[in-house]
Amino acid sequence: MATLSDTPPQDDAPTAVLRAKGVSLGFSGTTILQGVDLDVQPREFVAVVGASGVGKSTLLRALAGLISPRKGKVEIPAGNSPDTRAWSMVFQAPRLFPWRRVRANVELGLEGLSLSKAQRRERALEPLALVGLDEYAERWPHTLSGGQQQRVGIARALAVRPRVLFMDEPFSALDAITRRRLQNELVDLRRRSDAAIVFVTHDIEEAVLLADRVLVLGGGTDDAPAGMRDVIEVALPQEERREQAGFTECVQRIEGLIGTSAADDAP
Amino acid sequence: MSRLSRPRRLSISALGLAGFIALWEASLRAGLLPGNLVPLPSTIPGVFWAEIADGIWFEVVRSSLSHYAVGVAIGSLLGITVGVGAALVPTFNALHAWLARLLRPIPPLAWIPFAIIWFGVNPTAAAFIISIGVFWINYFTSYSAVRAVDPGYDEVAIAFGQQRFVDRLAKVSLPAAAPGILGGLRAGLGQGWMTVVAAELFGIPGIGQRMMEASGLLATDIVVVYMLTIAGLYALFDALFMVVQRRMLRWQP
Ligand SMILES: Nc1ncnc2c1ncn2[C@@H]1O[C@H](COP(=O)(O)OP(=O)(O)OP(=O)(O)O)[C@@H](O)[C@H]1O
Numbered sequence: 001m002a003t004l005s006d007t008p009p010q011d012d013a014p015t016a017v018l019r020a021k022g023v024s025l026g027f028s029g030t031t032i033l034q035g036v037d038l039d040v041q042p043r044e045f046v047a048v049v050g051a052s053g054v055g056k057s058t059l060l061r062a063l064a065g066l067i068s069p070r071k072g073k074v075e076i077p078a079g080n081s082p083d084t085r086a087w088s089m090v091f092q093a094p095r096l097f098p099w100r101r102v103r104a105n106v107e108l109g110l111e112g113l114s115l116s117k118a119q120r121r122e123r124a125l126e127p128l129a130l131v132g133l134d135e136y137a138e139r140w141p142h143t144l145s146g147g148q149q150q151r152v153g154i155a156r157a158l159a160v161r162p163r164v165l166f167m168d169e170p171f172s173a174l175d176a177i178t179r180r181r182l183q184n185e186l187v188d189l190r191r192r193s194d195a196a197i198v199f200v201t202h203d204i205e206e207a208v209l210l211a212d213r214v215l216v217l218g219g220g221t222d223d224a225p226a227g228m229r230d231v232i233e234v235a236l237p238q239e240e241r242r243e244q245a246g247f248t249e250c251v252q253r254i255e256g257l258i259g260t261s262a263a264d265d266a267p
Numbered sequence: 268m269s270r271l272s273r274p275r276r277l278s279i280s281a282l283g284l285a286g287f288i289a290l291w292e293a294s295l296r297a298g299l300l301p302g303n304l305v306p307l308p309s310t311i312p313g314v315f316w317a318e319i320a321d322g323i324w325f326e327v328v329r330s331s332l333s334h335y336a337v338g339v340a341i342g343s344l345l346g347i348t349v350g351v352g353a354a355l356v357p358t359f360n361a362l363h364a365w366l367a368r369l370l371r372p373i374p375p376l377a378w379i380p381f382a383i384i385w386f387g388v389n390p391t392a393a394a395f396i397i398s399i400g401v402f403w404i405n406y407f408t409s410y411s412a413v414r415a416v417d418p419g420y421d422e423v424a425i426a427f428g429q430q431r432f433v434d435r436l437a438k439v440s441l442p443a444a445a446p447g448i449l450g451g452l453r454a455g456l457g458q459g460w461m462t463v464v465a466a467e468l469f470g471i472p473g474i475g476q477r478m479m480e481a482s483g484l485l486a487t488d489i490v491v492v493y494m495l496t497i498a499g500l501y502a503l504f505d506a507l508f509m510v511v512q513r514r515m516l517r518w519q520p
């Protein structure tokens with residue numbers, strides 16, 4: 001039995017929930033992205049930005065372990081609780097299973113965890129309520145709007161109580177009004193969830209609006225793969241971020257980083 | 268094309284059928300068709316009743332149904348299993364691909380000699396022949412249905428901890444391919460009836476054998492009674508299947 005004094009000190013040495021070191025990614029002959037280092041702390045929100053085709057989605061898949069990196073190491077320390085998963089993902093398209101009702105879709109990740117049927121049901125309804133869709137639990141996915149389906153996708157990912165939540169441009173397919181609303185919901189949701197979030201987007205304002213840190217990818221040329229341009233700390237309070245003085249400045253700085261090629265800041 | 272309202276469509280269809288029968292009856296009575304080759308429609312109900320009263324109708328229908336049920340069940344089950352297996356397991360697919368290509372063009376009825384040599388002139392032989400045609404329909408439709416499943420669903424399943432093959436088979440491949448697989452099953456139900464009669468023409472008791480007997484006696488009215496019987500049974504099975512199918516696919520828009 002562990003006593004209190006045996007517990008390692010946690011406050012001054014928070015253990016990263018995700019560690020990536022020297023990650024290179026590619027398909028068949030070519031390397032598309034190289035040298036990505038990233039440590040994600042508990043409850044941290046990291047946005048990943050970069051031009052289309054730079055390898056954001058591929059990086060996210062590699063961080064999640066859905067594909068293996070060409071070089072380097074990715075580690076998501078396993079948790080020890082039998083009723084949660086280390087990570088889960090919100091995909092760009094909601095990709096709900098049309099043959100399952102909304103609640104059964106949210107239960108997908110809970111199947112195989114040590115939960116009874118009743119517990120699974122309860123654990124699915126909880127995040128559905130969080131995204132405001134508990135009323136829709138028994139509906140078929142095709143009877144939901146695109147924004148509602150995306151919210152079910154978020155509920156499905158939250159249901160497993162992940163330590164790392166990966167989100168791949170979750171709002172990019174939505175209209176501006178719905179996107180704005182879901183962005184606000186996500187800010188809200190962070191207060192109620194313990195998950196660290198790795199959020200891919202090509203929308204720099206969205207990244208600065210939501211994230212604690214922004215990982216900027218870019219610098220690829222015809223004969224050199226892209227890489228990490230910089231990691232920007234967003235030192236702005238979470239409330240009403242858009243209206244803060246530093247907001248536009250931060251967005252512009254990232255835009256500048258993406259726009260320039262690696263050769264430009266070579267000494 | 269302009270659309271007809273449902274009652275209007277139904278009444279036009281009924282009119283078409285009734286018109287055909289009336290024309291048939293009239294041409295026979297007018298001597299335009301040879302009466303010894305074509306039966307008079309108005310005599311059919313009486314002949315039908317006689318077949319039922321003799322107990323012959325129930326006997327042959329029962330026996331055909333048993334061939335049909337066994338043949339369709341075995342053919343469908345094997346066809347779906349092999350088709351889904353081929354779609355999901357590349358090695359298995361490669362292993363049997365040439366064999367399938369070789370056997371596929373052989374019509375079910377071409378297996379009759381083997382069926383009789385292997386099983387004799389008995390119900391097993393009939394069920395075997397029926398199962399062959401049903402097998403191929405189910406094999407090809409379920410193979411293509413599973414192949415057409417969006418691989419994105421598999422990625423979702425894996426991302427949510429469903430790594431095991433059986434989990435993804437039950438939670439992704441089968442439900443996602445269900446519309447196609449059920450379509451194949453339904454086509455197989457129809458294909459089964461086509462081979463039932465042919466398989467029984469060789470003396471295996473059933474509707475086919477009864478029709479053969481009747482044609483030997485030039486009893487064309489009895490032949491027509493059993494043609495209608497097959498049409499009726501097919502319609503019944505198809506309607507029942509549609510009910511099940513609609514229930515299983517109620518998630519579809
Ligand atoms: N399965 C694949 N096979 C070969 N190349 C691929 C594959 N998937 C992606 N790529 C290539 O890898 C590069 C990165 O793709 P990725 O989808 O990660 O880009 P992205 O940054 O997410 O772009 P977007 O913002 O448009 O979604 C692209 O050049 C793409 O063509």
Ligand SMILES: [Mg+2]
Pocket residue numbers: 056057058169
């Ligand atoms: Mg992408």
